[in-house]
Amino acid sequence: MTKFTKLKSSTAIAVLGGCGLAGAYYAASHLLLSGQAAAVFPALGAIAIAGTVPSFLMSMSAARQCRDTRFTMGQRLDAFGKHACINVVDDKDKLVEVNEKLLKLTGYDRDELIGQPVTYLYNDIEKEVAAEIRHSLRRGQSWEGETRLRRKDGRVVFTQSTIMPLFDSAGKWAGSISVRTDISRTNELIAERHTAQTLYELRDDIWIIDSDTETFSYLNRSAEKRFSTSSSGYRGRSLLEVDHIGYTTEVLKTCREMRANGKAVTRLETVLLDTPVDVSIKFLHGTEGSGRFLILITDISEPVEQEKHKADFISTVSHELRSPLTSIKGAMGLLLSKSAGELPDKAISLLEIAHRNADRLVLIINDILDLDKITNGGMEIELKDVDLAALIKETDQANAMLQQRFGVKVQLTGIDLPVPLSTDPNRFIQVLTNLLSNAYKFSKPGSTITIEVKDEDTNVGVFVTDEGHGIPQDEQHKIFSRFSDMANSDRALKGGTGLGLNICQAIIENMGGTIGFESTEGRGTTFYFHLPKVSPQRKNTVEDLAASTA
Amino acid sequence: MIKLLHVEDDADIREIAMMALELSGEFEILQCSSGSEAIAKARAFAPDVFLLDMMMPGMTGRETLDQMRQDPMLASIPAIFMTARAQHSEIEELLMNGAAKVISKPFDPMALPDQIKQAIQKTDTTK
Numbered sequence: 001m002t003k004f005t006k007l008k009s010s011t012a013i014a015v016l017g018g019c020g021l022a023g024a025y026y027a028a029s030h031l032l033l034s035g036q037a038a039a040v041f042p043a044l045g046a047i048a049i050a051g052t053v054p055s056f057l058m059s060m061s062a063a064r065q066c067r068d069t070r071f072t073m074g075q076r077l078d079a080f081g082k083h084a085c086i087n088v089v090d091d092k093d094k095l096v097e098v099n100e101k102l103l104k105l106t107g108y109d110r111d112e113l114i115g116q117p118v119t120y121l122y123n124d125i126e127k128e129v130a131a132e133i134r135h136s137l138r139r140g141q142s143w144e145g146e147t148r149l150r151r152k153d154g155r156v157v158f159t160q161s162t163i164m165p166l167f168d169s170a171g172k173w174a175g176s177i178s179v180r181t182d183i184s185r186t187n188e189l190i191a192e193r194h195t196a197q198t199l200y201e202l203r204d205d206i207w208i209i210d211s212d213t214e215t216f217s218y219l220n221r222s223a224e225k226r227f228s229t230s231s232s233g234y235r236g237r238s239l240l241e242v243d244h245i246g247y248t249t250e251v252l253k254t255c256r257e258m259r260a261n262g263k264a265v266t267r268l269e270t271v272l273l274d275t276p277v278d279v280s281i282k283f284l285h286g287t288e289g290s291g292r293f294l295i296l297i298t299d300i301s302e303p304v305e306q307e308k309h310k311a312d313f314i315s316t317v318s319h320e321l322r323s324p325l326t327s328i329k330g331a332m333g334l335l336l337s338k339s340a341g342e343l344p345d346k347a348i349s350l351l352e353i354a355h356r357n358a359d360r361l362v363l364i365i366n367d368i369l370d371l372d373k374i375t376n377g378g379m380e381i382e383l384k385d386v387d388l389a390a391l392i393k394e395t396d397q398a399n400a401m402l403q404q405r406f407g408v409k410v411q412l413t414g415i416d417l418p419v420p421l422s423t424d425p426n427r428f429i430q431v432l433t434n435l436l437s438n439a440y441k442f443s444k445p446g447s448t449i450t451i452e453v454k455d456e457d458t459n460v461g462v463f464v465t466d467e468g469h470g471i472p473q474d475e476q477h478k479i480f481s482r483f484s485d486m487a488n489s490d491r492a493l494k495g496g497t498g499l500g501l502n503i504c505q506a507i508i509e510n511m512g513g514t515i516g517f518e519s520t521e522g523r524g525t526t527f528y529f530h531l532p533k534v535s536p537q538r539k540n541t542v543e544d545l546a547a548s549t550a
Numbered sequence: 551m552i553k554l555l556h557v558e559d560d561a562d563i564r565e566i567a568m569m570a571l572e573l574s575g576e577f578e579i580l581q582c583s584s585g586s587e588a589i590a591k592a593r594a595f596a597p598d599v600f601l602l603d604m605m606m607p608g609m610t611g612r613e614t615l616d617q618m619r620q621d622p623m624l625a626s627i628p629a630i631f632m633t634a635r636a637q638h639s640e641i642e643e644l645l646m647n648g649a650a651k652v653i654s655k656p657f658d659p660m661a662l663p664d665q666i667k668q669a670i671q672k673t674d675t676t677k
Contacts, residue, residue: 334566334569380639
C-alpha cells in the first residue's frame with residue numbers, strides 16, 4: 001500500500017468516524033430535548049462534532065505515524081553505527097564526533113581523538129588522499145574510496161569510506177561526516193587468493209606432501225602438468241606411486257632424513273626427465289611431530305647451460321690468449337738465451353721488460369680463470385695427505401730466482417720434522433707462492449723473510465713475515481679485496497695482478513681454513529693462514545665411509 | 551738422437567719449439583700441423599716420442615694419439631701433451647690415460663729439451 005493510499009484511507013476513516021459521532025449525538029440529543037431547543041442544539045452539536053473529530057483523529061494518526069518513523073530510524077542508525085565507523089569533522093577539519101566502532105577499530109580513546117585534525121587518523125602515505133578528500137568536500141561533493149587509517153599501535157587498517165560534506169542552515173560549509181567499513185580482512189583474503197593463484201601459476205613446481213602418509217596434498221599447475229594429472233588425480237597418492245618419472249625416491253629419502261634429524265630446510269640438485277632441477281624442501285611443523293613438506297622444484301637447465309657456455313668461453317679465451325703468449329714468451333726467451341746470437345745490453349734490458357710483462361700477463365690470465373672458478377663455486381680442491389714441511393721447502397726452492405731478483409733471504413722455521421696435513425698441494429703452493437712473492441716485492445733488499453710453521457692441535461699455522469714497510473692503517477681493511485692495490489703505482493713494476501690475495505683467501509676458505517695478517521708501518525707484515533689437519537671435506541668422506549661400513 | 555714427432559697447428563709455436571730443440575742438438579724432429587698429417591707420417595718416421603698440442607682444429611691431440619695407438623708399431627711410444635688450458639682436472643685426466651707428461655703453455659723453450667728427455671726416462675723406468 002502506497003503512502004498516498006494510506007493517507008486517503010485514514011482520512012476517509014476520520015471523516016466517517018466524525019460523521020458517525022455527529023449522527024449519534026444528533027439522534028440522542030433530539031430524543032432528550034424538545035421544542036425549539038430539540039431542533040437547534042442537536043444540529044449545532046452534530047456540525048461541530050462532524051467538523052472537529054476527523055481533524056482530531058487525523059492528527060492522532062499523524063502523530064502515531066511520526067512516532068513509528070522515529071523509532072525505525074533510531075533502530076537503523078543503531079545498526080548502522082554497529083556496522084560502520086563514523087566520524088564527524090567540523091569546518092576546521094577537526095574531529096568533533098566519533099562512534100564506538102571507530103574507537104574500537106583504531107584503538108584510541110574518545111578523548112584522544114576529539115579535537116584532533118582528521119589527518120591524525122590517516123596513515124602517513126594517505127596524506128595526499130586526505131588532501132583529495134578535502135578538495136572534493138569543499139566543492140560540495142562527497143568522496144568514496146579506500147583509505148588507510150593508522151591505529152594507535154601503529155598498524156594500518158584498510159577502510160572503504162564514504163565522506164559527505166555538511167552544510168549549516170545558511171548553506172555554509174560546516175564540516176563532513178565519514179562512514180567507513182573495515183576491509184582489512186577482505187584485503188587479506190584477496191591477497192591470499194592472489195598468492196594462491198600466483199603459486200598455482202608459478203613456472204616452478206610446488207608440491208605439498210603430508211609427512212605421515214607421504215602423499216600429495218597439493219600440486220600447482222606446473223607440477224600437475226609434469227605428473228600428467230589433474231587436481232583431483234593426485235590427492236592422496238603417495239610419492240612412490242608416481243615414481244615413474246624417476247626422481248621422487250631421492251626427494252622422499254631427503255624428506256625422511258629431514259624428519260628424522262629435525263632439519264627444517266634443505267636443498268638438493270637432481271635430474272628430472274633429463275632436466276637438471278633444484279629442489280628446496282621446507283618442513284612445516286604440525287602437531288605431535290607430524291607436518292607437511294613444502295617442496296619447490298626449479299628447472300635450472302638454462303643457468304646450467306649458460307654456465308657451461310661461459311666456462312667454455314673462458315676456457316677458449318684463455319687458450320686463445322695463451323697461444324700467442326707462448327710464441328711471444330718463447331721468442332723472447334730464445335733471444336735472451338742468446339740462441340739467436342749476442343745482443344747489445346740495451347736490447348737485453350728491453351727484452352727483459354717485455355719478458356717480465358708477458359709473465360705478468362700469464363699470471364693475470366691464470367688469476368682471472370681462478371677468479372671465475374671462485375665466483376661460480378667451481379674451484380677444484382683435490383685433497384691429499386702430504387708433508388707440509390716438504391711442500392714449503394719445494395715452494396721456497398721454486399722461488400729462488402725471485403729471491404735473488406729482490407735480494408732477500410728466506411728463513412724456514414718449524415719444518416725440521418715432517419708436518420702431516422690433508423690438503424691440496426697445488427693450491428697450497430699457489431697460496432704460499434703468492435704470500436712469498438708479496439713479501440719479496442715489499443721487502444727491503446738484504447732483509448729476511450721468515451716462513452714459520454706452528455702445530456696448533458687440530459690446525460697447522462703458516463706465518464710469512466717480512467721486514468718491509470708494512471701496510472698503511474687506512475689500506476688494511478681492503479687488503480683481501482680484488483684489485484685492492486689499484487692505487488699502487490708500481491704494481492706493474494713489481495708484477496702484481498691485484499687479485500692474488502683475494503684468490504688466496506678463497507682457496508684457504510675452500511680448504512676449511514682462515515687467513516689474516518698483522519702489519520705495523522715501518523716494521524713489516526705477517527700474513528698467516530691456519531688449515532685444519534684434516535680438512536672438512538676429507539672428514540666428511542671419512543665419516544661417510546665409516547657410516548657406510550658400520 | 552731422439553726422434554720426436556711434434557704436432558702443433560700454430561706455426562709460430564712450431565718454429566720456437568724447433569729452434570729450442572735444435573739448439574740442444576739431441577733431437578731429430580718431424581713437425582706436423584694437424585693430427586691427420588701426423589697419423590699419415592708417423593709410421594714412416596718411427597718416432598721415439600710424440601709431442602702433441604691438445605687443442606687443434608679438426609682432430610685434438612688426444613684423438614690423434616688414440617688413433618695412433620691403434621697401430622701396434624706406435625702403440626707404446628711415449629706421448630707428451632702441450633695444453634694452453636692447463637686445468638688441473640684436464641692434466642690429471644691426461645696423465646691417468648697414459649700421457650708421459652703434460653706441459654702447460656706458455657712453456658719455457660730453453661727448458662723444453664730437458665722436460666722431454668725426463669719424460670722419456672720416466673716412461674722407460676716405469677716399463
